[in-house]
Amino acid sequence: MGEDTDAPLTPLNHRGFLPDHNYVTEADIISTVEFNHTGELLATGDKGGRVVIFQREPESKNELFSQGEYNVYSTFQSHEPEFDYLKSLEIEEKINKIRWLPQQNAAHFLLSTNDKTIKLWKVSERDKRPEGYNLKDEEGRIKDLSTVTSLQVPVLKPMDLMVEVSPRRLFANAHTYHVNSISVNSDYQTYMSADDLRINLWHLDITDRSFNIVDIKPVNMEDLTEVITAAEFHPHHCNLFVYSSSKGTLRLCDMREAALCDKHSKLFEEPEDPSSRSFFSEIISSVSDVKFSHSGRYLLTRDYLTAKVWDLNMESKPLETYQVHDYLRSKLCSLYENDCIFDKFECAWNGSDSVIMTGAYNNFFRMFDRNTKRDVTLEASRESSKPRAVLKPRRVCAAGGKRRKDDISVDSLDFTKKILHTAWHPTENIIAIAATNNLYIFQDKLNSEMH
């Protein structure tokens, strides 16, 4: 794995959209990153409503360790800004989530969503075109019929590869609140979309109807104290899904039990340590992301300071707890003041569920090996990411503590550089890191296969 003494991570690609400027165009800020099921394609969504799809080039057979690089495959505008006339509010075009459908034919399908509307896009290739029409000439102009003296059969001739993206479904008007998650079911026919208070179940072919399966909206909005923060289907059992809340709870629901799954099958919650209670306890316990392991046996959650692995069979407490940046615990008041405490970090499993990864501040991201209990902090930055260079582990030391060379003091951390979105290739040790408006793709040079 890519740890400090083992095979190191090297940056494979660096998609910088703004070279060496401090000024960041808001619209270019990446808001979601997702590999498809084979890892051949990588999709990113940004604040401007655009989706960029990268494709991995086939590996060269000449060099033994030459790994395929990711290059831009297609770019399209998924969502546009809208205006809600009833509420006099803008609807942001920012892409909150992208989820790929499993590939069933030559085309690829993905779901992308902003705050209100989910869209299904078809991505297909065209590398042939018909030539030899009878009624049209090569430029498409209608031929003068008097010049047509014989019939010919049009034939398909190869052409330069063209990637076409077309919207196939529009799932709209089903969410009063902001959509934070979408998840495709293992039955490949349905998917769910979750907003702050409700979760809806859709059929991929039906856009004018959806089932509401979770509703935690109180009768009086004054009584609202908890919202849904993330939701995901179980990878194998199409009747099970999990959703997380702002109070740090996870609820596993079984759709076979009832049509409205307000009653959970299992409730995962770690009892609070009363001696460590503070005014910020609830805020930092809010779960920002939840992911099933590939095996379906574990859950990975991220709250503000930790990442936790839960066993589906044990509701009372997590199996493992990893401190992501505990040095921030004494800074919570300042982080509350500048709103950083509300940042929603995502988390990811590797393909074999042995390593978990999540982002932090100062463009740092962390990886934890569940077996060896070793962890590493790496930085996604232009300076440290020359192609083929090896990433150097970083260390954050407490203010005033013993400092080694290259260590960073807590007070020097840049809180505007946050890595919220990360993704791991489904089978190989390739990771995609979104750092504001830059996308970094790192690869484990020596151990390309998963252990």
Add this chain to the structure above:
Amino acid sequence: MFAKGTKRKFSDPGEEPALGAELGPVVRPLSSTYSLQRQSLLDMSLIKLQLCHMLVEPNLCRSVLIANTVRQIQEEMTQDGTWQIMTQALAAAQCPADRLVATEVLCRPSEALAAAQKEEEEEEVVVAAAMEEDVDSEANPLSSSSFLPAPFGAEPGWEDEEDDSEDEDSEECPSDAEDVPDSRRGDQVFGTFEIKHPAPPPDPALEELFSDVDPSYYDLDTVLTGMQSTPKMGPYDLLDSLSPHAAPALSTGTSCRSDLNELDHIMEIIS
């Protein structure tokens, strides 16, 4: 990242336990440092709840978490007994004489409010917040935010109304502040969310709202006061503010109208 110009005592291990630090349920020091910090956190939270970008719908998760924090502080202060002192002091304060200096901590850049009448225009808020360092009493009638809605200030008719009802309302004020019913707690924050969302045509809640509106709805004073104290609401939230619950507390207009409305507004949120 850290606010400049403000003394930070939170992370100093040698001093009293800080707000972000661990506090056992039994150990609750009523030291002045802790109380100041708690008050500061309360003020910060209230301002966060009110300062919302109104072009885009505010983040519900963030609002809920902040509101829960406010509630938590309020519960603790109620247990301490400091809550009663503060509410009484707020009620007694007619007109805070000093226009309080904005601290870096609690204010955003004071941009002039757009004078445009357009409903979509984003309202910027001039926040004058204070932290009086008076350690003696916890009963500091502080942390009031004043809102200057330029569109309404520009209207000449508004000025006349203000003068007429000045005497009448200054008497009403103390009782209003104390009579804030608990049912309105969080109303300003979440009630607005409720009303904003498109309801199906036959909505019993909305119909009830309309049926209970009293004639004071037509009073320019009430209308403008309603607008003023909740500047973050959009046009449809006027209906919410004119509901029978909101009307009594909002139908005050004094020469210090803006200050009293701030206090009422804060009382409604935190009570």
